[in-house]
Amino acid sequence: MMRGMIMISETNSFTEKFDLLGCIQCGRCTGGCPVTVRADLNVRRFVYDAYNEEKLDELARLAEIWDCTTCNTCAVRCPKGLKPLEVLLALRSMVVESGKVEPTVRDALQSVLLEGNPWEKPRAIRCDWMDGLDVKMAEPGVPVENLFFVCCTIAYDPRLQIIARNMVRILNKLDLDYGFIGTDETCCGSEVRTLGEEGLFEMLIEDNTELLNSFEAKRIVAFSPHCFSVFNTYYPDLKSEVIHYTQLFDELVGENKIPWRGELQKKVVYHDPCYLGKLSGVYDEPRSVLQKIPGVELLEFDRCRERSLCCEGSGGKMWVESHSKKERLAETRIKDARALGADIVAVSCPFCLLTLEDALKGLGFEEEMRVAEIMELLGEVVEE
Amino acid sequence: MKTFVCIKYVPDTSEAEVKVNPDGVTVDSSRFSFDINDADNYAVEESVLIKEARGGDITVASIGPKQSDVMIRMAMAKGCDQAIRVEDDRIAGHDPLIVARVLAGAIKGHECDLVLTGCMAGDDGHMATGAALAEELGFNHATMVKKLEILDGKVKAYRELEGGLMEVVELALPAVLTIQTGINEPRYAPIRGIREAQKKELKVVNLEDLGLDPNDVDAEASGVILEQLYIPEIESAAEFIEGEPDEKAEKLASILVKGGLV
Amino acid sequence: MMGNILVLAEHRQGSLREITFEMLAIAPQLSSDMGGEAVVLLIGSGVDEMAVKIASYGVKVLVIDDPLFEDFNGEKYQKVISAVIDDLKPSVVMTGHTAQGVDFMPPLAVEKRLPLVMEAIALEYTDGALKATRQLYSGKVNAIVAFKPADTYLVTIREGIAEAPEITTAGPVEKINTPLKEDLDYRKFVEYIEAEVGDVDITQSDILVAIGRGLKEDKNLPLIEELAKAVKADIAGSRAATDAGWISQDRQVGTSGKTVKPKLYIAMGISGAFQHVAGMKGAKTVVAINKDPEAPIFNVADYAIVEDMFKVVPKLTEKLKELKS
Ligand SMILES: Cc1cc2nc3c(=O)[nH]c(=O)nc-3n(C[C@H](O)[C@H](O)[C@H](O)COP(=O)(O)OP(=O)(O)OC[C@H]3O[C@@H](n4cnc5c(N)ncnc54)[C@H](O)[C@@H]3O)c2cc1C
Ligand code: SF4
Numbered sequence: 001m002m003r004g005m006i007m008i009s010e011t012n013s014f015t016e017k018f019d020l021l022g023c024i025q026c027g028r029c030t031g032g033c034p035v036t037v038r039a040d041l042n043v044r045r046f047v048y049d050a051y052n053e054e055k056l057d058e059l060a061r062l063a064e065i066w067d068c069t070t071c072n073t074c075a076v077r078c079p080k081g082l083k084p085l086e087v088l089l090a091l092r093s094m095v096v097e098s099g100k101v102e103p104t105v106r107d108a109l110q111s112v113l114l115e116g117n118p119w120e121k122p123r124a125i126r127c128d129w130m131d132g133l134d135v136k137m138a139e140p141g142v143p144v145e146n147l148f149f150v151c152c153t154i155a156y157d158p159r160l161q162i163i164a165r166n167m168v169r170i171l172n173k174l175d176l177d178y179g180f181i182g183t184d185e186t187c188c189g190s191e192v193r194t195l196g197e198e199g200l201f202e203m204l205i206e207d208n209t210e211l212l213n214s215f216e217a218k219r220i221v222a223f224s225p226h227c228f229s230v231f232n233t234y235y236p237d238l239k240s241e242v243i244h245y246t247q248l249f250d251e252l253v254g255e256n257k258i259p260w261r262g263e264l265q266k267k268v269v270y271h272d273p274c275y276l277g278k279l280s281g282v283y284d285e286p287r288s289v290l291q292k293i294p295g296v297e298l299l300e301f302d303r304c305r306e307r308s309l310c311c312e313g314s315g316g317k318m319w320v321e322s323h324s325k326k327e328r329l330a331e332t333r334i335k336d337a338r339a340l341g342a343d344i345v346a347v348s349c350p351f352c353l354l355t356l357e358d359a360l361k362g363l364g365f366e367e368e369m370r371v372a373e374i375m376e377l378l379g380e381v382v383e384e
Numbered sequence: 385m386k387t388f389v390c391i392k393y394v395p396d397t398s399e400a401e402v403k404v405n406p407d408g409v410t411v412d413s414s415r416f417s418f419d420i421n422d423a424d425n426y427a428v429e430e431s432v433l434i435k436e437a438r439g440g441d442i443t444v445a446s447i448g449p450k451q452s453d454v455m456i457r458m459a460m461a462k463g464c465d466q467a468i469r470v471e472d473d474r475i476a477g478h479d480p481l482i483v484a485r486v487l488a489g490a491i492k493g494h495e496c497d498l499v500l501t502g503c504m505a506g507d508d509g510h511m512a513t514g515a516a517l518a519e520e521l522g523f524n525h526a527t528m529v530k531k532l533e534i535l536d537g538k539v540k541a542y543r544e545l546e547g548g549l550m551e552v553v554e555l556a557l558p559a560v561l562t563i564q565t566g567i568n569e570p571r572y573a574p575i576r577g578i579r580e581a582q583k584k585e586l587k588v589v590n591l592e593d594l595g596l597d598p599n600d601v602d603a604e605a606s607g608v609i610l611e612q613l614y615i616p617e618i619e620s621a622a623e624f625i626e627g628e629p630d631e632k633a634e635k636l637a638s639i640l641v642k643g644g645l646v
Numbered sequence: 647m648m649g650n651i652l653v654l655a656e657h658r659q660g661s662l663r664e665i666t667f668e669m670l671a672i673a674p675q676l677s678s679d680m681g682g683e684a685v686v687l688l689i690g691s692g693v694d695e696m697a698v699k700i701a702s703y704g705v706k707v708l709v710i711d712d713p714l715f716e717d718f719n720g721e722k723y724q725k726v727i728s729a730v731i732d733d734l735k736p737s738v739v740m741t742g743h744t745a746q747g748v749d750f751m752p753p754l755a756v757e758k759r760l761p762l763v764m765e766a767i768a769l770e771y772t773d774g775a776l777k778a779t780r781q782l783y784s785g786k787v788n789a790i791v792a793f794k795p796a797d798t799y800l801v802t803i804r805e806g807i808a809e810a811p812e813i814t815t816a817g818p819v820e821k822i823n824t825p826l827k828e829d830l831d832y833r834k835f836v837e838y839i840e841a842e843v844g845d846v847d848i849t850q851s852d853i854l855v856a857i858g859r860g861l862k863e864d865k866n867l868p869l870i871e872e873l874a875k876a877v878k879a880d881i882a883g884s885r886a887a888t889d890a891g892w893i894s895q896d897r898q899v900g901t902s903g904k905t906v907k908p909k910l911y912i913a914m915g916i917s918g919a920f921q922h923v924a925g926m927k928g929a930k931t932v933v934a935i936n937k938d939p940e941a942p943i944f945n946v947a948d949y950a951i952v953e954d955m956f957k958v959v960p961k962l963t964e965k966l967k968e969l970k971s
């Protein structure tokens with residue numbers, strides 16, 4: 001009996017927690033939601049229905065709660081300041097707590113618990129990307145100016161390791177005080193949160209805060225917008241400031257510290273990652289870095305900055321396939337880039353890189369254009 | 385239904401390079417990830433499904449190091465009620481008959497209707513422990529079970545044979561079933577559940593605690609000696625196609641077409 | 647008898663299984679090294695023909711023929727073999743490492759307190775000691791295991807490690823009485839259920855494109871279907887692919903799936919676990935694409951590509967289409 005009562009008061013808080021009564025059902029959230037063109041998701045409907053706590057179980061069983069990419073558009077657009085997507089994530093949590101998640105989600109979450117990354121890779125090989133490089137390691141208690149936090153996806157995916165490797169090569173060329181964490185580095189929890197595993201997310205916040213605070217870092221430089229955003233939003237006790245690496249490089253190019261060695265005579269269009277742009281308001285720094293690369297002609301998407309189209313790489317979508325056969329948003333994005341005449345679609349997020357590159361290959365445009373992370377481009381034009 | 389489920393903590397070597405240690409009889413596991421043995425995970429799920437359908441109580445039994453506690457807590461988060469972990473360096477773990485003897489020591493003296501184990505461990509792959517355990521306990525058994533139905537005092541077990549054929553057998557309980565992967569879809573153990581499971585009893589015991597004579601289960605007691613491990617030579621005469629990914633694809637395509645293979 | 651090897655014949659639904667003959671390629675030599683001879687034990691009901699067939703390989707066959715043994719029952723086998731060991735005192739009892747062997751050999755070893763080695767891939771008798779080679783970590787490591795001196799050694803033999811020998815002068819067939827007199831009430835055979843038949847029969851396919859866990863997600867399937875279409879192949883896969891639901895059960899290759907003998911087998915993202923290889927090593931040409939250079943699948947491959955399959959397959963499909971048109 002007691003248990004049941006606790007449950008009810010917990011679900012009651014759905015209404016309070018997400019301020020459901022504040023909703024005026026204007027529909028701006030759904031109106032801006034990018035996945036509506038592909039999936040049945042109507043987020044306004046969930047904000048409305050979740051008010052009825054007896055319906056929550058039924059809502060949690062709907063497949064479309066997994067279609068949300070957590071792009072944050074709905075929250076940005078809501079005139080009442082609600083965060084409609086959080087209702088969906090809370091419903092995902094209910095599924096996670098029951099244990100009946102997709103096997104892919106199960107394995108990713110379990111891997112975060114056991115190995116500190118969602119890719120089912122041993123913790124012991126987290127730093128294999130450093131092989132053959134002279135990497136400075138940070139030490140607990142020893143002051144360091146820039147403490148780098150490598151995202152799990154960049155650390156393990158051979159396609160993305162170049163981002164970290166280029167970073168180290170360039171850092172070694174500059175007179176910059178920096179350090180890397182090593183194999184103790186653990187998933188930031190961004191995707192864990194969006195997959196609805198609240199308990200695991202809380203645990204990661206606790207453990208990571210302790211780990212990161214053990215380094216006397218002036219600031220933490222995150223490779224991925226996801227780690228960057230989640231540290232700034234959900235880690236209240238971090239002692240150090242957290243920035244995205246494009247912000248660091250914006251400083252460096254501003255101070256003329258980058259030893260350019262070549263040019264990139266290309267038309268480059270920059271794709272704003274949701275977690276750097278819409279969630280964190282960092283729009284200018286990546287552009288300014290790109291603009292400083294000798295030879296680059298920077299183009300803009302029609303839908304850019306706050307209105308940037310989501311690539312569908314986040315919100316746990318790496319592990320949950322949507323059943324829609326309609327065109328992927330990433331494909332739309334690549335087609336838009338081609339229509340602009342871009343040679344390169346530049347991104348500053350590992351997930352954007354994977355989804356957009358996949359779309360580009362799927363469309364068969366490899367001959368004419370490519371997708372590249374800003375760090376990859378820098379590696380091509382900076383002295384090492 | 386009083387159920388015991390026996391699980392093992394094993395390294396995942398599917399993508400890893402395996403190296404033999406200088407001692408010649410162990411492998412270097414420092415770069416592996418460890419988790420519950422695949423088939424055992426299905427056994428845990430099956431035990432929980434049985435409990436959900438018929439009520440009862442599940443005990444996890446495992447032989448392994450402290451690090452494996454996380455695996456045990458996960459099983460508890462899914463619905464297992466208590467656990468016994470045997471930790472003792474003297475156990476001759478290379479011999480499945482010895483392992484079965486120790487597990488029997490952990491189960492004997494408790495009320496028990498059903499024991500589930502995985503049908504095979506991914507590391508040493510004997511496929512012997514469960515069936516040997518049945519004999520130690522004096523229980524009936526069926527191996528490689530891909531489906532089961534609990535009946536009154538009996539269990540109907542569907543054994544998966546070569547060629548996908550199923551052999552259906554009926555066993556009187558108590559019985560040991562060795563569970564084959566694919567019998568169900570194992571659930572996720574959420575962290576809150578794992579935290580909650582910290583309250584459940586996990587007994588860590590050694591041989592003496594189980595009333596076992598170390599002389600019965602040590603390397604001396606085993607009828608076999610693990611003499612040497614080595615990495616087998618790649619025996620094939622495979623032609624490795626080299627180059628950039630695209631080149632590899634092109635070369636392979638022309639080999640297949642020119643050789644009349646497609 | 648000192649040095650004798652008792653080989654257990656395996657049969658199901660009226661026919662002998664290949665492993666029986668494979669063991670006849672191993673046991674006679676080994677028993678002569680050990681100073682004895684190989685003897686086959688055949689347990690069943692109405693098995694005269696099988697006995698004659700086995701004897702034609704030049705071995706002595708002991709037959710226990712009784713309606714009690716109409717169908718396989720591990721508990722009954724254990725009881726019978728236990729009694730036969732007491733009676734004949736063989737130095738080795740050898741069975742297949744099969745759904746039958748794994749069901750009764752371990753309990754038999756416990757009952758008689760005899761040493762047991764599972765799934766040997768080689769056996770050697772030197773200087774009075776019997777040693778077995780077996781595999782760990784799904785074939786990535788070999789282990790040499792030595793038996794300590796015992797009256798009888800128990801061993802199960804991996805399927806497919808030897809080929810049936812030539813037929814020679816027939817050996818004698820001798821009936822012996824069943825040590826088991828009545829049926830068991832605690833384990834009963836109920837029935838066999840055939841695997842469901844699907845739309846294609848991969849055992850008849852000329853070309854198979856096989857996928858494993860490396861496929862990662864079902865969204866990658868179209869890539870494979872495209873390749874299969876280009877070369878008119880059927881799609882098959884490992885158990886991991888079946889468990890994930892990417893392919894139906896009847897397309898699983900391996901010990902618990904189908905044994906296939908296509909002209910061409912293209913394995914992608916399959917590690918080559920023994921259970922899988924057992925089902926496809928009869929393929930005439932094997933192509934393996936795997937990103938792990940150590941993957942055992944390369945041991946059975948004729949052409950090997952160490953690479954991420956997703957980097958190879960699209961181009962491969964494209965090129966094949968081009969070359970074939
Ligand atoms: C009694 C019993 C019966 C069994 N019967 C069968 C059976 O009939 N058939 C069967 O197949 N199995 C069977 N198994 C299971 C068998 O032991 C293996 O677990 C299974 O074959 C593994 O399947 P896999 O090779 O697809 O997966 P894994 O062993 O996980 O291998 C995946 C492979 O994919 C590679 N890979 C991953 N990503 C990529 C990529 N992007 N590009 C290229 N390569 C990649 C990895 O390097 C790895 O080698 C049985 C097991 C038991 C106990
Ligand atoms: S976060 Fe983005 S995808 Fe999710 S509901 Fe809001 S607008 Fe739609």
Ligand code: SF4
Nearest residue numbers: 023024026027029078
């Ligand atoms: S935008 Fe905000 S107020 Fe409008 S329907 Fe959505 S949640 Fe309600």
